[in-house]
Amino acid sequence: MKHNSFIIEVKGVDVFKNMIIKFAFFLNGSNSYKQTKEIASNFLQNQDYYYKKYFDIFMISLILVSITILVYEVKHDVPKWMDFFDIYIVTIIFTLEYLARLWVYNDWHFLVVKEYGESQFLNRKFSLWKVTKVVLKGKFEYLVSPTAIIDLLAILPAYRPLRVLRIFVLFRVFKLLRYTKSINQFLSVLSSKKFELFTLLFLLLFITITAGIAIYVFEQQKNENINSLFDALYWALITISTVGYGDISPVTPEGRVVSMVIIVTGIAMISFVTSVIVSAFSEKLTELKENRIIEEINKNEEFMIICGYGQMTRMFLKHYASEYNRRYIVIENDKEKVEEAIKEGYRAIHEDASRHDVIAKFNTDYAKITLLALTGSDIANIYITLNAKALSTKIRVITRASTDKLAKKCKLAGADSVVMPTQIANRMLFTAITQPVMYKAIYAILTGQHLAQLDEINLVFHQRLVGKKLDELNFKEHKLLCIGLQVGVSGEFIFNPPMRLHLQEEDILLLMGRKVSIEHFKMLYGEVRYV
Amino acid sequence: MGRYGMFKQNAFMFGYSQKRLFLAQELGFKLMGFSIIVNEKEAYEKAVADGYNNVKLLDITDDMALEQLVVQDNDYLICVMDDHHLNVFLTLSLHELFPKAIVVALSDSPHTTQKLKMAGASKIIDLYQVSANRIYNILHKPVATKLVERLLTSDEDFSFKEMPIPKGSSLDGVMVDDFDFTQHAVILVGMIDERLSNQFIFITSGLENRFDVGDTIVCIGYNADLERFEEYLKL
Numbered sequence: 001m002k003h004n005s006f007i008i009e010v011k012g013v014d015v016f017k018n019m020i021i022k023f024a025f026f027l028n029g030s031n032s033y034k035q036t037k038e039i040a041s042n043f044l045q046n047q048d049y050y051y052k053k054y055f056d057i058f059m060i061s062l063i064l065v066s067i068t069i070l071v072y073e074v075k076h077d078v079p080k081w082m083d084f085f086d087i088y089i090v091t092i093i094f095t096l097e098y099l100a101r102l103w104v105y106n107d108w109h110f111l112v113v114k115e116y117g118e119s120q121f122l123n124r125k126f127s128l129w130k131v132t133k134v135v136l137k138g139k140f141e142y143l144v145s146p147t148a149i150i151d152l153l154a155i156l157p158a159y160r161p162l163r164v165l166r167i168f169v170l171f172r173v174f175k176l177l178r179y180t181k182s183i184n185q186f187l188s189v190l191s192s193k194k195f196e197l198f199t200l201l202f203l204l205l206f207i208t209i210t211a212g213i214a215i216y217v218f219e220q221q222k223n224e225n226i227n228s229l230f231d232a233l234y235w236a237l238i239t240i241s242t243v244g245y246g247d248i249s250p251v252t253p254e255g256r257v258v259s260m261v262i263i264v265t266g267i268a269m270i271s272f273v274t275s276v277i278v279s280a281f282s283e284k285l286t287e288l289k290e291n292r293i294i295e296e297i298n299k300n301e302e303f304m305i306i307c308g309y310g311q312m313t314r315m316f317l318k319h320y321a322s323e324y325n326r327r328y329i330v331i332e333n334d335k336e337k338v339e340e341a342i343k344e345g346y347r348a349i350h351e352d353a354s355r356h357d358v359i360a361k362f363n364t365d366y367a368k369i370t371l372l373a374l375t376g377s378d379i380a381n382i383y384i385t386l387n388a389k390a391l392s393t394k395i396r397v398i399t400r401a402s403t404d405k406l407a408k409k410c411k412l413a414g415a416d417s418v419v420m421p422t423q424i425a426n427r428m429l430f431t432a433i434t435q436p437v438m439y440k441a442i443y444a445i446l447t448g449q450h451l452a453q454l455d456e457i458n459l460v461f462h463q464r465l466v467g468k469k470l471d472e473l474n475f476k477e478h479k480l481l482c483i484g485l486q487v488g489v490s491g492e493f494i495f496n497p498p499m500r501l502h503l504q505e506e507d508i509l510l511l512m513g514r515k516v517s518i519e520h521f522k523m524l525y526g527e528v529r530y531v
Numbered sequence: 532m533g534r535y536g537m538f539k540q541n542a543f544m545f546g547y548s549q550k551r552l553f554l555a556q557e558l559g560f561k562l563m564g565f566s567i568i569v570n571e572k573e574a575y576e577k578a579v580a581d582g583y584n585n586v587k588l589l590d591i592t593d594d595m596a597l598e599q600l601v602v603q604d605n606d607y608l609i610c611v612m613d614d615h616h617l618n619v620f621l622t623l624s625l626h627e628l629f630p631k632a633i634v635v636a637l638s639d640s641p642h643t644t645q646k647l648k649m650a651g652a653s654k655i656i657d658l659y660q661v662s663a664n665r666i667y668n669i670l671h672k673p674v675a676t677k678l679v680e681r682l683l684t685s686d687e688d689f690s691f692k693e694m695p696i697p698k699g700s701s702l703d704g705v706m707v708d709d710f711d712f713t714q715h716a717v718i719l720v721g722m723i724d725e726r727l728s729n730q731f732i733f734i735t736s737g738l739e740n741r742f743d744v745g746d747t748i749v750c751i752g753y754n755a756d757l758e759r760f761e762e763y764l765k766l
Contacts, residue, residue, distance in 0.1 A: 311640055316663035318641075372666060398666055402550075417669045421662040425637060426554040427683045428656045432635055433542060433607050434561050437749055438691040439654070440731050441720060442679060452721075452733040454675040476708070479735050481718060483751070486674045493674065495689065496718050496752065508674050512720070513735040 017128050024112035041104040044097070048298045048363040056179045059097070063154075063172050063179075066090045070169045091155055098151045106138040150174045181295075185288055193280040200273055204240065207269075211262045212236035218254040225249075240266035290349040297329050297347070298363040304328040305362065307353035307384050308375030309337045309346075312400060312421065316372070317346050331358065354383045356391065364392040373399040373415070378406045382413050389414035454483065455518045457509040462525045465509070471499040478521050480513040540605050543568055545591060545621055546612035547578045554611070559583065568600070570612075591621050597628055604631040610652070611637045619646045626651025682751070691720070692757040695747045700764045702742040707734065710742070715760045717752035 027033050042049040069086045072078060111131050119126040142148050153171035177183050190197065216232035225248040226232050235248040240262045250256045297303050304324060306313050309332040321328070330348035332338045341348035351358045353375075362369060371388045373381040381399045388395045399415040401407040407418040432439040444452045459465050465473075475482045485497040488506025503509070511518060541564030544555060555578075559565045566585035567578045575588040589596045591612075602608065608625045612618040615638070622636050636652040638644040639659060647655045668676040681689050696702050702710065712719045721733045725745040732740065742748070750757060 311659045312662050312666075315641075315657075315659040316666055319660075319663060320667050370670060398669060400662070419662050419665050419669070421658050422550045423553065424661045424665055425656050425658045426551070426557075428661055429554055429609065429611070429635060429637065430557050431683060432654045432656065433558065433609065435691065435693070436654075437693050437721075437723065437731050437747070438682075441691065441733070441749065442682065444733075452735060454672065454679065456672050456674050481720070481735055483718060484674070484678060493677070495678075496713065496716060499713070510674050510678060514733075517735060 017126065020128060021112060021116050021126070024109040024116070027109040028113045037104060037107075040100050044101055044104055047295065048366065050299060050301055050363075050366055053299060060176060060179050062090055062093060063175055067169060067172050070172075094151070094155045098148070098155065101148065101151065102139060102142060105142040106135065108135040111135055147178055150177070189280050189284045189288070190277065192284060193276050196276045197273070200269060200276070204269060207262060207265055208233060208236045208240055211240065211258055214258045215250060215255050218252050218258065219250060223248070223251045223255070236262060239263060240269070242266050242270065286350070290351070293329060293347055293349055294361050297327070298367065300327050300367060302327065302368040303370075305353075305359070305369060305371045306330045307371065307373050307381075308332060309334075309341045309348060310374060310376050312374050313372070314344075316374075317344075321346060354380055354387055356387055359384075359388055359391050364395060368396075369394070370396045370398070373397060375400075378402055378409075382406070382409055385410060385413040385415045452512060453515050453518055454510065454512050457511060457522065457525070459488070459503060459505055459507045459509070462522070463505075464525045465503050466505050468503050469499070470497060470501050470503065475511070478513070479517045480511045480521060482509065483512050484510040486510070540564070540607055541566070541601075541603060542607040542609060543600060543602065544609040544611060545569075545625075546610070546618075547574045547586075548613055550613070551611050552581070554609075555581075555583070558609075564606075566600075591617070591624075594624055594628060597624055602629045602632050606632045608632050608634045609636075610634065610647075615639055615643050619643065619650055622647055622652050623650035688754050689752070690754055690757065691749060691751050692761070693747050693749050694757075694761050694764055696742055696744055697765050698744050700742075700744065701766055702748075702764060703744050705742050707740045707742065712750065715752075715763065716756040717750040717760050719748060719750050721749045723747040723749075 043052055043055045046052060066086055069078060069082055073083075108131070111134055112128075115131045116126050118124070143152075150171050153168045154175045156168040156171075212229065212233035212235070215235060216226065216229050219226050220232075226235065231248060238245055238248075239259055242263065250259050304327065306316070306328060307330075309330050313330060317328075317330075326347060328347060330338075330341050330346055331351050331353040332341065332348060333350065333352040335350050338348045338350040353359065353373075359371075369392075371384070373384040373388075375381055375384070378401055381401065385397050385399050388397050393414070397415045398417045398419060399410040399413075401410050401418050401420050402422060403420070404423075407420055410418045428439070428443070431442060441452065457465070470482060470485075473482075482497065483495070485494045485501065485503075486492070486508040487494065488504055488508070494501075511521065513521075540562070542558055542562045543566045544551070544558065545568045547555060547567050547569050555567060564585075566587065567583050568587050568589055568591065569575045569578060570589060570591045572588065575586055578586040587600075589599075591597065606629070608629065610618050610622050610625070612621060618636060618638075622634055625632065625634050630651075633654070634652045635654045635656075636647045638647055638655050638657045641657070641660075644655050644657050644660075665676070668679075682691055707719070707722075710719075719734050721731055722740065722742075723731050723746060724740055724743075726743060731749070750760065752760070
C-alpha cells in the first residue's frame with residue numbers, strides 16, 4: 001500500500017513537472033507573449049523608449065493627485081468619488097505596476113527551457129526545484145530592492161481602517177524618485193563622494209558625542225535644561241549644526257568653552273561638506289549635461305549624429321541647423337572644438353565617436369538615425385562608419401572621404417553615401433569655367449536659392465496627387481518645370497516625363513521653380529511632414 | 532574636341548597638387564590655351580611628369596613675374612593654391628594686374644570667401660559650403676541630387692546646353708509660353724535675354740519673354756535630343 005502511494009506521488013510530481021515544462025516551452029515560443037512582455041519592459045524600464053515619457057508623466061500625475069487627496073483628507077471631508085478614485089483606481093494602478101515590474105524583472109520560462117535543454121543534453125534529471133530557486137532568488141532580489149519596497153509601501157495608504165498607514169503617503173512622495181531623473185542624478189553624484197561624506201559623518205558623530213558627554217558632565221548639576229544625556233546630545237547637535245535654537249544654553253564657563261569649540265568645528269565641517277558636494281558636482285557636471293543631451297536626443301523618433309566639428313560640420317550646421325530643430329548632436333573628441341560648438345549654440349558632446357559604447361548610447365533600436373562621419377581623418381571616418389553599421393544596419397551613414405580610393409573603402413565599410421569635398425569643388429570649378437551660365441543655374445539649384453530650386457514631391461506625403469495625370473497638374477500655371485519622375489516601384493527615373501502619365505503611390509516628382517512656387521504647390525496637395 | 536567645344540579663352544591654373552589632378556586633366560582636355568603656374572619646384576616637376584606642356588615655375592608673390600604672363604581680357608585665372616593665405620594674396624595681385632580677366636578661386640571658409648570677394652575674385656567656390664549643401668541634398672532631395680550629379684558628370688549622356696538663337700531661326704519673335712519644348716524632348720530652363728539685361732533668367736521666374744535673335748536659351752536633355760534641337764533652331 002505504501003509502495004503504491006509513493007508511485008502515485010512520483011507520477012503526480014512528474015505530471016506537474018511536465019505541465020510546467022510544456023507551459024514554459026509554450027511561453028518561450030509565443031511571439032505575442034514575448035511582445036507583450038517587451039512592451040511592458042519598455043514602458044517600465046527602457047529609458048530610451050520613446051513612449052516611456054508619457055507613461056512616466058501619467059504616473060507622476062497619479063502620484064501627485066493621490067498625495068493631494070491624502071493631504072487634503074487630513075483636515076477635510078473628501079467627496080466619495082475622490083475617495084473611490086484614491087482607494088480603487090490609484091491603488092489598482094500602483095498594484096498592477098508593482099506586479100508588472102516583478103513580472104518583467106526576469107524570465108522564469110526561459111530558465112526552465114534552458115535547464116531542461118541542458119538536462120536533456122547531459123542526460124541528467126531535470127530539477128524543477130533548482131530552476132525555481134534561481135527564479136525566486138531573482139524575484140526576491142527585486143522585492144527587497146529599495147525602489148520595490150517604496151512601491152509596495154506606497155500602496156498601503158489606501159487601506160483606510162488603519163489610519164496609521166496614512167503615514168505611508170510619504171512613500172508615494174518617494175515613489176516620485178523613480179520618475180524624476182534630477183533627484184536620482186543628485187544622489188548618484190553624492191554617491192561618488194561616499195568616502196568623504198561618510199568620513200565627515202563619523203567625525204560629526206564623534207564631535208557631537210564628545211561635546212554632548214562633556215556638557216553633560218560639566219552642567220548636569222548646574223543647568224536646569226540638561227536633565228539627561230539625550231538633552232546634552234541634542235544641544236551638541238543643534239550647536240554644531242549652527243542652528244542654535246537657544247532652548248538649551250551653557251551656563252558654566254567650561255560649558256561655554258565646549259560651545260565655542262564645537263561652533264568653530266561646526267562651521268569648518270559645513271564648509272567642508274559644501275566643498276565636497278560642489279567638487280562632486282563640478283567633476284560630474286559635464287558628464288551629467290552630456291547624458292542629459294543624449295537622453296533628450298533619444299526621445300526623438302528621428303535624429304542626426306554628426307561626428308567631428310570641422311569646417312564642413314560648421315558649414316552644414318550654419319545653413320541647416322534650424323531645419324533639424326535641435327534633432328541633432330555633434331560628437332567631437334577635441335574639447336576645445338566642443339566648447340566652440342556649444343558657444344556657437346549647437347548641441348555638442350565631448351566623446352570619441354569611433355568608440356562602440358559612445359554610439360551604443362543612442363537609441364539605435366527604435367529611432368531613425370542618420371550619422372554623418374565628417375571628421376578630418378579618413379581612417380577615423382571609415383572606423384566610425386563600421387562602428388555605426390556594426391551596431392545597427394538601420395543607421396544611415398554619410399561619410400566624408402578625400403579620394404576615390406578611400407570613397408570605395410567607405411562604401412565597403414557600409415556607408416550609404418560618400419561625400420568628397422575636393423571632387424565636388426573641382427567639378428564646380430570646372431563647370432564655372434567651361435559652362436558659366438550653367439554654373440550659375442546649378443549653383444542656384446544646389447544652394448537652394450529662392451529664384452530656382454530643384455525639389456522633390458514625394459507622393460508618400462502627398463497622397464492627393466496619387467492617380468492624377470501629370471497634365472492635370474498644370475505646372476505652367478504654377479510656374480514650375482516638371483524635370484523628371486522617379487517611379488516608386490521600380491525606382492526608374494524618367495526625365496521629362498510625358499504628360500499623359502498617371503502618378504502612383506511612392507512616386508517622386510522632381511520639380512524646378514522658385515521656392516514660393518514649390519511651397520505653394522506642396523501646400524495645395526497637402527504635405528504631411530514629420531516634425 | 533571636347534563635349535563643350537573648344538574655348539577661345541585661355542586659362543591659367545595657379546597651383547598643382549594631388550587634389551587638383553582631375554581639374555587640370557579636364558581643363559587641359561577642354562581648353563586650348565591651358566597653363567599651369569606653380570611656385571614650387573616639386574609641383575613643377577610633377578606637372579611636367581604628368582604630361583603638361585605649358586607649366587611655368589614662378590614666384591607668385593612677385594608682381595614682376597606675374598606681369599610676364601600673357602593674359603588677355605576674359606581669360607580665366609584659377610587660384611587653387613593649397614595655402615589659402617597665398618591664394619587670397621594671389622587673387623589680389625592678379626585682379627590688380629589683369630582687371631579684365633576672370634578670377635576664379637577656391638575657398639575653405641566663409642571668412643576666406645569674404646576676403647577673396649574683396650580681393651576681386653569673380654567666382655568663388657567654397658569647398659565646404661558645396662559639400663554641406665551636397666549632404667543636405669543627399670538627405671532631403673536624393674532624386675534631385677542624382678540628377679545634378681548626372682548633369683555635372685561629363686561622361687553622362689545627359690546635360691545642360693546653351694544655344695544662341697541664330698538669324699532666321701523659327702524661334703525668333705516667338706513668346707516663351709507659346710513654344711512647346713516637350714515636342715523636342717528638351718526642357719527650357721532659362722535664357723539670357725540680350726534686349727533686357729543680358730542676365731540669366733530662370734524660366735520659372737514668371738517673366739513673359741520673347742525669343743529674339745542673339746538671345747541664348749539654356750535647355751536640359753539627352754545630348755542627342757539637345758543636338759537635334761540645336762539643329763532645329765538653325766532652320
